[in-house]
Amino acid sequence: MKKYKICVIEGDGVGKEVIPETVRVLKNLGDFQFIKEYAGYECFKKYGDAIPSKTVETAKECDAILFGAVTTPKPHELEGKVYRSPILTLRRELDLYANIRPISNFRDIDFVIIRENTEGLYVGREYYNPCTEEAVAERVISKKGCYRVVKFAFEYALKHHRKKVTCVHKANVLRVTDGLFLKIFYQVSEEYKEYNIEVNDYLVDTTAMYIVKNPKIFDVIVTTNLFGDILSDEASGLIGGLGLAPSANIGDRYGLFEPVHGSAPDIAGKGIANPLATILSGAMMLYYLGMKKESKILRMAVKSVVEKGYTTPDLGGNLKTREVTDKVIEEVKKYSEVLL
Known part of the structure; x- marks a missing residue:
């Protein structure tokens, strides 16, 4: 099996929580090289650019991009500086002209x-x-x-x-x-x-x-x-809300995968962010890479977890972000024994 290079951009807020959890799941489904890059408001405050050219260059060199969520600053917070939207920049730079948003319960x-x-x-x-x-x-x-x-x-x-x-x-x-x-x-x-x-x-x-x-x-x-x-x-x-809403940004040469939700600063750092939208975005990425069986397994695993009520508070459950991921990995291993 080919070893795929994945550009990983955590972003801000809960992006720093749900992206690592998705990476943890994906490691159970294939051989990947995850290359971490930076974008977002925290990146802007640190480097003066919300999406450095190195991030864009790495994205172009990889087989796919896994993108978290970024915080968009209010105009008064910029103090006259120019802020480039990371996701809009990537969509334009990579010519990701089609955005796919599945709606499924x-x-x-x-x-x-x-x-x-x-x-x-x-x-x-x-x-x-x-x-x-x-x-x-x-x-x-x-x-x-x-x-x-x-x-x-x-x-x-x-x-x-x-x-x-x-x-x-x-x-x-x-x-x-x-x-x-x-x-x-x-x-x-x-x-x-x-x-x-x-x-x-x-x-x-x-x-x-x-x-x-x-x-x-x-x-x-x-x-x-x-x-x-x-x-x-x-x-x-x-x-059930944005916690279950994945998306893909697709062009003729590149694919970027991200949850629909934002950086959710109100719950960032509390360990209760729903990782399932990002994990489902990971399933879309697997399909894009030609790993259709693995994509199916991951979707089945998420379906099973939701049906069993192993969810974060936004979906009525009481599990933490990492605990939900653990349950998804358990289901992935179970289905993999049968389908892989």
């Missing part, structure tokens, strides 16, 4: 949100016009960006035996930007007609309602950057 809710990951309002083109007293943010939607993320969504549906792809937009108001996204969605869908994948589209506000009222109607959702960010956080409420 291991029972009756099972759909995936795929969002465009490099454009939209997150391009950071903002300015203030003192003459008109207007703050303006540019929303960038390109033909190339639309095409590749929509195609990614259809390929994902094929690979994972999904039956439907839904485009989420606001083209009734954002006629030019979302109008382009919707138009290209239906153009790309023609390329997949032979596979009998059902296609439809919903307005983003309607989608938000249906996620709450009837989430089973969704299979694969593809949408723009901001909409996908908000909807996936909303959807995580269906499965």
Whole structure:
């Protein structure tokens, strides 16, 4: 078996707790070389840069990146210094244009949100016009960006035996930007007609309602950057919260895997952070690396742990972060004896 090089970025807050626990789990499933690098607010305070060039260089040299969570400082805390968002920087530098966020409670809710990951309002083109007293943010939607993320969504549906792809937009108001996204969605869908994948589209506000009222109607959702960010956080409420929400950032050459949750400074250092979102992100990383059996084992292990109630307080349990990880490793070893 190949020895994979993994760039490990713990970040801030609970990232420093859940990433090492995930590394501990992964060591039971393969032969990895973990290379630690730094990014985040603590890194910024220490080195004057939230994501040093060495971190980006190492990320590019590795087979995958495992990313924790970072704290975003408030403007007054920066004292006029420039702060680069580590995750947005990595998404741009590595061209990680597709963000995959599975929504699953291991029972009756099972759909995936795929969002465009490099454009939209997150391009950071903002300015203030003192003459008109207007703050303006540019929303960038390109033909190339639309095409590749929509195609990614259809390929994902094929690979994972999904039956439907839904485009989420606001083209009734954002006629030019979302109008382009919707138009290209239906153009790309023609390329997949032979596979009998059902296609439809919903307005983003309607989608938000249906996620709450009837989430089973969704299979694969593809949408723009901001909409996908908000909807996936909303959807995580269906499965117990962000503590069970993993994600992957995928491009043509690189893959970065991270929990959806933030650095949670209110619970950092207390040993109660839920490691399962990060561990599930690790399972997505294993699949990306071609370790499909190991990925399945890890998902089965997490499912078993949740069903048995071996969880941290956010999911109603009373275990510590490390204790939950211990339970996951026990299940991993059990399933590995059968499947590996």
